[in-house]
Amino acid sequence: MNLTSKQFYLRQRPLSKPTAEDVSLREVEISELGVGELLIKNEFFSIDPAIRGWMRDEPSYMPPIELNAAIRSSTVGTVVESNHPDYQAGDIVYGLNAWEQYSVSNGFFLNKIPVGDKHPRHYYLSVFGAVGLTAYFGITDAAKLKPGETLLMSAAAGAVGSLGGQIAKSMGCKVVGLAGSDEKCRWITESLGFDAAINYKQHSGNLVEAIAQACPDGVDVFFDNVGGEILDAALLNINDRARIVFCGAISTYNASEPVPGPYNWWQILAKGATVQGFLVSNYLDQFEEGARVMAKLLDSGEISFKDEIVVGFEHTLDVFLKLFDGSNKGKLILQL
């Protein structure tokens, strides 16, 4: 094999918000495949806030991206060549690879897209992939949400939040979303069916009251992707035995100094509440089942979603940086 592949790699760890200085582009040679390895031609990259977390040199649910290593990302692609017994050339696969034209995989954290699936392939980076299944298992399993309860969702116009809220609506729950612009608030209420939305930027200083007004029966489940002040305001509105699904903390990912946990930590005890740290990787063996349920909800029109697709490998980094300026709605995907 005589193949070169462009890849984005971690040049230095971001000190706060990632910049174009932190990630560089280079060309690498791909040598012969080892036993059990396969070569994937990538077609789509998933652009996620989680990638910012992996750039941090701290203990977490996955090892950090090493300095000088390719940027880890979920991708969809086609198998070009395989020494792996379960894969053959032509298979369409999705899994954890990197921002590079070609990835060499040993099959770890890799799945095949079923032959005959009529949905666009990139859905396996959003509604049928880790993002959609985070929403699905987060709401149906971790949150222990029951029909009639009130769900408060942060980053409600984001990829996970917009899907999670709709799943909760399909279960017969009251769903209130927090988002950062009036346009996003309109989108989740008018197009996605949320019962109410709060533009948290307009309620800085009285967010506790704004949530109380939107959730007159209190909050039974708070599904949190944001952390910080939003989490603190939510904690002052939870009901007895509330569940908090701790799914992300994007407000803290770019912090250059240690960030404290919620100031209203005591409310967890005061309400006999549960905080459930959520890792979709704990549901790997149920991914196929989850994707089937999501396909049903999607095909029946009970949920809708929007992928924001940017075309052009060279734009990968710019699209990632855009994640942190709060402008995107739904899932960001890069098409090579």
Add this chain to the structure above:
Amino acid sequence: MNLTSKQFYLRQRPLSKPTAEDVSLREVEISELGVGELLIKNEFFSIDPAIRGWMRDEPSYMPPIELNAAIRSSTVGTVVESNHPDYQAGDIVYGLNAWEQYSVSNGFFLNKIPVGDKHPRHYYLSVFGAVGLTAYFGITDAAKLKPGETLLMSAAAGAVGSLGGQIAKSMGCKVVGLAGSDEKCRWITESLGFDAAINYKQHSGNLVEAIAQACPDGVDVFFDNVGGEILDAALLNINDRARIVFCGAISTYNASEPVPGPYNWWQILAKGATVQGFLVSNYLDQFEEGARVMAKLLDSGEISFKDEIVVGFEHTLDVFLKLFDGSNKGKLILQL
């Protein structure tokens, strides 16, 4: 009825550590009992860190003690007179009353000590009361502790901690305790059977490593009564899917400014861990059953405990203030 009763009342809210200025003594007249009320002559007061929490004017699991109101406390006493259908003069009762010679109760949060119980009455303020049952339901229910797992207990020489650790030992777990003196550490290992103890005061700055050394297989359950730095150090040692029982946060009770939650909050997500806010009041309907199990464990010698009893109503406040200087072991009880 023409009865006067001395009582301690909240003169002002403590700004940080409670002082003798915050609580005063007075004499009150007790008038006729209303319908459904009973009069209790108190014999023992429970002196708990939780009382400090109730002095704070903040939303919590119970309303705060009002300014000028008697100091709320668990007590044991004898019914002197009753207009309540379930109680009659001579019954021995325990429940939530106040630091006063006589309490008028409507039966809320009140239980009878079974006739014929041979154990000392004050056990119903410790091993058979809220303290012992916090340990019991916290370990057996909230912690979801399984035989063979490692339990880390903070305030391990305290009333709840010393009992909780022994219950876990009786279940076949490895139990490591954190305490604030070598004497306490010796007591919990040599007398109570803990596998190891860490004097956290000697490990300021390297507590993370000290816990790692004492828990080479990591921490499956952290039962926390303390919060602050100890919680942060524990969070860096938890295993995947660990459970944190959030039972108290004595390190923060005297804070005069808002105290942040744990800096290592992210570890809850990173490990897919669960934080369970624990309120023993959620188990009120299982108190009798819990007390029976604790009596069995006690009578068979599987657990032991020590009440520290101080005699003399007038010492109530001094004994309470002692709670916050870290000198007591086991449960503090005031005998009138």
